[in-house]
Amino acid sequence: MTISVSQDNKINFLKSIDFFSFMSDSKLESLIRNCREVELNPGDVLFKEGDMGDSMFVVLSGEMLIEKGDLTVAQRNPGDFFGEMTLIEDKPRSATAVAISKTQMLEIFKDQFHLHLASNPQTVLAVLKTVSERSRDNLTALDQGMKILHAEKKLNTDLQHLLNDTSNDIYIFDAESYYFIRMNSHALNTLGYEQNEITQMNLFDILSDMNQELFIKLIEPLRTQEKEEIVYKGEHLRKDGSRYPVEVRFKLQKSEIPPCYVGIAQDISQLKALESKNANLTFYDSLTGLPNKQLILEKLDLELLEENRGDKSVAVLLIDLDDFKVVNDSMGHKAGDQLLKIATERLINWASSNFSIARFGGDEFIIILSGLNFETEAAEAASKLLKIFHAPFLINEQEIYVSTSIGISYYPVDGIDAETLIKHADTAMYSAKEDGKNTYCHYCSDMETQAKNKLILERDLRKALEGKEFELYYQPKLALDSETIIGFETLVRWNHPSRGQVSPLDFIPLAEQTRLIVPLGEWILTTACEQIRKWLDQCLLLKNTAVNLSAHQFSQPFLVQKIGAIIQETGIYPEYLELEITESVLMGNAEMAANQLRQLNAMGIKISIDDFGTGYSSLSYLNCFPLNNLKIDRAFIKDITCEEDASLAKAIVSIAKALNLKTIAEGVETETQKEVLRSIGCDVIQGYLLSRPLPVDEATKLLSSF
Secondary structure, three states: OOOOOOHHHHHHHHHOOOOOOOOOHHHHHHHHHOOEEEEEOOOOEEEOOOOEOOEEEEEEEOOEEEEEOOEEEEEEOOOOEEOHHHHOOOOEOOOEEEEOOOEEEEEEEHHHHHHHOOOOHHHHHHHHHHHHHHHHHHHHHHHHHHHHHHHHOOHHHHHHHHHHOOOOEEEEEEOOOOEEEEEOHHHHHHHOOOHHHHOOOEHHHOEOOOOHHHHHHHHHHHHOOOOOOEEEEEEEEOOOOOEEEEEEEEEEEOOOOOOEEEEEEEEOHHHHHHHHHHHHHHHEOOOOOOEOHHHHHHHHHHHHHHHOOOOOEEEEEEEEEOOHHHHHHHHOHHHHHHHHHHHHHHHHHHOOOOEEEEEEEOOEEEEEEEEEOOOHHHHHHHHHHHHHOOOOEEEOOEEEOOOEEEEEEEEOOOOOOHHHHHHHHHHHHHHHHHOOOOEEEEOOOHHHHHHHHHHHHHHHHHHHOOOOOEEEEEEEEEEOOOOEEEEEEEEEEEEEOOOEEEOHHHHHHHHHHHOOHHHHHHHHHHHHHHHHHHHHHOOOOOOEEEEEOOHHHHOOOOHHHHHHHHHHHHOOOHHHEEEEEEHHHHHHOHHHHHHHHHHHHHHOOEEEEEEEOOOOOOHHHHOOOOOOEEEEOHHHOOOOOOHHHHHHHHHHHHHHHHOOOEEEEOOOOOHHHHHHHHHOOOOEEOOOOOOOOEEHHHHHHHHHOO
């Protein structure tokens, strides 16, 4: 009766085997699920010598005999494995496997081996270890056989039988002339020769990268009996001129007359391929094909060693794609991957011979400029880099605009080792982002202090929501036709316990970077809706109150359902709520945005495009969105002194009217601006001319006065 083996025991069995010892429990569970369980009764044959195979077996319970001809070669017990060589080498089974009791096994197929193991360096080492042990066993068997054959004086006949009884390439050659005496059939087939041909050849006819002088040095420890065997890695040359990599173990048989060497060669083509694949995975990025972080660090260390011998400089440029997460979150990871590939092509096409480019991780790239005479060369390179990203990226038939922020550090001014230079370039890059993105910054020591302050601010920001440190302010909006307050735009303020009121310019970008904008935005929306309910209960007249939605919020799953739940919980009518979304968020994924907006519009919520005219909206797309308002950015308002100055604002008003939308002008500070906007047909204004953003009590008083 077979004992059923639990999942945990199967995992423990596999962990005891070199091939699998490095794998986690979860990966082992995945591997086991895709294996086949085999049960045999006593006397059942699993496979016969000469059968083709592409799987290995792990004994869970019972016992198996491994037989070669009429001889029992080995016994396999629970926890043992066999048949592993067929996973890396297409060849027939070299022995027969028979059950001697009720036996249960796991069968692991080649495709699972390659999926879970073949790209891992530990697997390569385990395979090499298995090959080494197998070759050593062959040497031991051969050594014993030669002693027996010498004793029986049957070298020429019986040695040939022994040589043929292996799957390795084995050849015997004279210790003085190096001419072949015998070669087994496996070696003859591999090399493409007949037996009568090889007796006219010597060792160096097949060892393409070895000559007699080198070989004598190699085998000297065998001659002096310091070692019993020598391992050599090189190439075999076939009769047709092709080559293949081999590992050869040489052993000297001094007792033979005449003395001879034995070479056991293992074709390691597939192992080389695995090593090459592993090296590629280790040092190159699989998505872009660029060197990865590990390789570029080694490259930078070498560059610094070379520059230590001269008077030239090395510059490190760390490049980050601005708003990459917006594209990734709104359009999906495949779109993000496509963007990275196109960015890579642009970098490669731009770079010159003294530039080394790598993908540093995520949406970051690193460039090393070596042999610089002046720091201005790095600045010139950074300026050109900014320009190559000005052109739009065509992703899923949509034009996407992505700029870059670049940080620069220099050797030896900003550091004398790779780690310090990259750290300082990273600090400079974040400074470039804080300066408004789409720019570059050189590292300076003051940035370290700024970075520490930012870390402290981030820590405090995480505590602020729990500590109820945020407060909503309300900026009124005036209808130009009726000269009445029709609603507010909601703005958040942070009352820090020790710093006082923190500027939104300081904490909103940080909230975006850390994604804290999502819980903060939800709190703002809920609090604003609760305040709308209070104003309605006081019978105060207002049309709507606007709340800004960030890019991270807009890309959240179940956004529409979440907003609907907040409206229901606070008990307001949806038409009293207006959501403001920037055009860059809408255009990041137009189809997804249109679908979200249609659902929100169907609920009765009003939709405004914020900062209109500062992004890259396509009018053809704009017409597809269910919108209510276009907000004219303050950049188009601030310089208005007469109607002639308002051409851009007038164009936006015309677009809005053509699309049957209302216009709201932001940043209105003078009576002249107000009257010009009225004359060009603008509907609503907001700005310091009316009022600064007000705390809730003052906003309530203002609303009561109309």
